[in-house]
Amino acid sequence: MPLGDEKHRLIYSELVSMLGESNVADGPATLKAYSRDMFAVSVLRRKRGPEFIVLPGSTEDVQRIIQLANRYKFPFSVISGGWMFPLMGAARPYWCIIDFKRMTGLEIDEKNMYAIIQPNVTHAQVQAEAMKIGLYNGIPLVGAHMSALANHAWHGWHGTAYRTGFSTRNILGMEWILPTGELLSTGSLAAPGAGHFWGEGPGPDLRNLRKGVVGDNGSLGIITRMAIKLHRWPGPRFLPTEGVRPQKKCELPADRFKWYFINYPTEKKLIDAMYEIGKAEIGGNMERYDSQRLAFEYAKSRDEYWGLLEQGYWQKFPNTIALCLWGFTSEKQLQYEEKVLNQIIDETGGELWPKEAYEKFVPYVANTKIRAIWGPRWCRNGGSMQTGWLVMDTLDEILSYTPTVWEHLRKYTPPYLEGHGDSAWVLPFDFCHFGGGDNAPPFEKKEDIVKAVLAEAMEQMALDTKNGKTTFELATAPINVTGPSFANFHVPMAKIKKAFDPNNVSNPTRFIDMDAMERAEKEAAKPS
Amino acid sequence: MGLKQDLIEIVGPEYVSDDPEALERYSKDHSFVQPRRPSCVAYPASAEEVQRIVKYANQRLIPVTPRSSTVGFYGAGIPGEGGIIVDLTRMNRILEIDARNKRVKVEPGVTWTQVQAELQKQGLMVCNPLLPHPSKSVLTSALEREPILICKTEYSDTLLTSEVVLPNGEMFWTGAAAGKGMKGKLAPDALIPGARLWQGAQGTLGILTWANIKVEYLPAMDKVFFVEFDKVEDIAEPVYQIQRRMVGNECLILNDFNLAAILAKDWPGEFETLRESLPPLTLILCLSGLHRLPAEKIAYEEEALMEVASELRFKVSRTVAGIPGLAGTVLKMLRKPWPNDDYWKFRYKGSCHDIFFHTTLDRVSDFTVAMDEVASEYGYPTRDIGIYLQPLERGRACFCQFGFHSDPTNTSEVNLVSSLFLAASEMAISMGGFFTTPYGPWADMVYSRAASYTRALKVIKNAYDPNNILNPGKLCL
């Protein structure tokens, strides 16, 4: 419940005079909608909520809110779609969540292939406009209904990352509001008159200051406008669909797109084949499907999912490469790539899926890689899921770490639910220069189970630290916890955080726990 | 003990110099940046020696300027406040070539000549910029974000992970290299910050002691085409359309001056003849096929190219100016550095001062016109401007380079070109040209217009280098 005290009332009245009453909320019923999502931490902390929700309409509004936060020392975080709530939910009194629902600007520069977006623009919206003009943006697998800006700022594994790369390199010029309220423009936006078209510089590239495999959760400030790369789309203006949700079908024009689902007897052979495909530079998007993901994405109900498990249906295809050939240049590119792919399949011992499975899966699910929709299905079977161990490095690294991770996860299965086999999803980047892999074990959203899952996550983090692995789990932990194991990278970052956010109001405790840092410094400075 | 002796303790007596001639060499490069002599030059052989030097410098508050190449163009390696030059050319090992993961791990002293020769044995290459100087460090090219000739999005962002000696002498690793247990150590984005923070930093935030850089497979087959243009404004649409169809590997545009300077064997006679006969602007486009069915790949790309040409009514040829075997000649040059020290940029007058920046293809002609105007104001012949346009990432942007030439022994010429350089740079910036790596005098021009970015960089500098040891005075630091 909000504190409702004098400080609260003062802050509230200032926010109202700044934004208007309809754009500020502090009522308990409104705040309740900002207290949880499906992830384990927020389930346990769901009774802790913010005190204010504000709806800025512009970059200037955001600046003013932040300046107010500095004046009255209240913490804030930001929300667009609202997944990954554990990393931006309220954690301290007087917490203000900045909700970007009103910031919906979208412009596209067709010739120079980029889109300029505000935070409440979804990937689907960008795609809808881009596809009309033969362009495209990579879609995260959590769903194209998520904020494109937030996804690029925070994580962002495009389904087409094989070609379009990791999200960080898809970011162009940005407007970044520092935690003091100062506006920092990056990339070409820092040069008056240059526009948004380029992401690096001037000089050192600050994109990497706030983004690794995951971002800084807004602890170093808020991005209010971002330009993102668009890529060539050789397909139709609108995705051709038939049927009624959830039994929708989509088949892309056969002269420009063709899906291949190729199963391999072992994970090693699958990885070898991926490398070979990357070497040949064919395909528009490629990934490794594990049986779990096949089942998650295919099943339209829990009953169906568990039924498939009992039948062992998708377990027949534990090591599947899903590859869609795109005829970017012309129909002849598709023909050429088919020939090349068939050579590779022969050489690497792959086996095409049987027609029955192909027709069951491909028309109904495969194109989620291109216009994602099924991400939330992952949490259908228990209500929640863990993000697993998500490591980014070479495909061989992903392969080699999988057994270690599964050995660990099996200790926690139950309470993790059945995952249809021990395997990992793999997404290559930049024609297989490197890639990312993970699994997403589901679990039931019950308090005792959630606690066990959190214990597993902590153990996983300790394991990753001990093994010297830079994983997603580690990346989401405060860096003052992980830093000592990774070249003390938290030390200069703490100085930067201190300088950018002297009052520690910008999502404090996430990314770096400055209070803990200061305590540690004081302790270290004490005479022995 | 004195500075020299202290450095000898670290790297050994043969690898420290305070010889006036050596110091003089390090005091300047081909740029207009004010020369400044260092106090001493050290030639470390390992990261551990680099660390010790940097730690020592911190204790004594002596500036350190890293240099990886024996040649410098933009002033980044000139020690603005004196101090120690850390010359990394001894660290010239190619540590690993990994064809499977398409990467090469190099020390900073590895040159383009070295790396391309070695990689070629395995059918690989690092995507190179236009004819880099043979002694140029590959790692430095990646750090400086030099644009590559192949404008495939998948190939760009060549710097993967790295090892860095931080300004306090501590070691750091970027990307997946930060994880000691990571086998590949290749993903550039793992923990924060990644290697991009050190790109464009001109050695002010750390000294890289190795880097993993993307390599690609050398094509099995190539076919080079040329398109002639009379005017710059005619270039944008064809390039947009060709790149939108995702045709081709190398794609670049050179004007008659630059192309002649590159092709001429006999100097100056052949240069002048070529300059007269070459078209004002030439687009060079290389269609390539990799190891599987390369001819078929080239065939469909060629068909697409001809479709675009027919639609936009431009002519595609296998040569220009009737030069026999031009396609083969150009192809041999595209994936290699310049073969000798008679660097093509310096052939005309001995020195070349490039103004380069990023913009979008549709604005290139505005900048070209403006460059001509400024040149004319200063009495510099516009036909002596070398123009190089490099489309990037399938045409989403364009790197523009305008070369102004002077005889370094002719003071009045140098002064004229120097003034012209400043004026033209100022003009390009005011028109919205984006100088992603603000060398020398560009730093003030760029950062005076980017106050917040400047402040942010100073915060970062202070966090990493509170004693302001590394290459002080560069950028806005």
Add this chain to the structure above:
Amino acid sequence: MVTEKRKLSLPTDDWNRKYYWDIRKVAWNCARCSTCKWVDVWEVKDARFAKICPSSLYYNFDAYSCQGRMDLSLALIDKDLTYDDDPQILDIMFKCNTCGGCDAMCKGVQDMEPLRVMLEMRAKFIEDGQLLPQFMPIIDNLRKEDNMMMQRKADRGKWAEGLDVKDLTTQEGEVVFHAGCRLCFDQELWHVARGAVNLLKKAGVDVGIMGKDETCCGARAYQMGYRGEFTKYAENNIEAWKNAKVKTVVVSCSDGYYAMKRLYPELGANFEVVHIVEYIDRLVKEGKLKFTRNVPMRVTYHDPCHLGRRLSQAPGYYVPGQPIMGIYEPPRNIIKSIPGVELAEMYRIKEYSWCCGAGGGVIDAYPDFNNFTATERIKEAKDTGAEAIVTACSWCQRSLTDAVTSMGDKMKVIDIVELIEQAI
């Protein structure tokens, strides 16, 4: 790859194995994935028309989305919040068209019935005496005058004056045309009711009406949470039709259609319920109705929620994994078979159609919100280049007509009956 046999780790809660209705489990299970706020991403064709939830778009705060209402519902069920904690609770729950867009989208990725949660909570609010002030005069009038239009019962039959049609209060008949409150009392729309009757008669249907003795179907009272009133009127209608020996009920209003088709059977109704578009579609297919006149017009079609996805969303009708079916094709078949008419579809249609704004009591309680929603739909309609938006629900027609007027626009808003009449 599973290399060893082990006992499978299956859910401990049966609910996670196979879905069944449990209000708290549904509210608890909400993952905040935000699928409920947006159109099916495979169908987003234009950035301007990408949202599915009107209240989320209008009010912005997540509390006004389905997800937010799941959070609120859970808090109330678990008594983390009480009604007295926040005067906004009623508004949050009732500023919703109950259009079911959120529910349809959610079901694409989850086994959930979030709309049912919201409707049950409304009923609970009423039961607990938490009455929305704006509804009170409407319900009072319903109780007194048997209609939702704040009109006198005595005037209910006026729309049919002069119409040569059987009176089922005095005669028996197998087919009754139930006009519904909106068509009975909204004089500007009387021609739609009259047109529907005339069409049925022209096709040789022995149709009758209840005239002034017709009463409300109770559908809108149900949407508002007044279950008692709904039951009363439903039972009354069932009795009246039984007495008249009715076998088939034909309606022109989609709200009424939904109630009679999906809710009445639980109360013992055993009639065939047909919407006029179904009936006409059937007649056209059987050759009993022919479109002979050319109607050169570019039109677009608005899917009423209660003729569309809501049919799959009624209690007891949800089968996880099954398509969110509705009466999507019959009206389209009709339109496409009228010579000269060109059908230009809007971006959001069928199960992902945008609401007209009238449902859930919003047209009465929150006219600004209603107007916003309807205006958004008209903007979408105009984007097709259509000169008319055709619909099959009187409430949709009223809501969209008022929006056109408020916009100062000239777009025609017509019922499909009116279009058909032009073709015969």
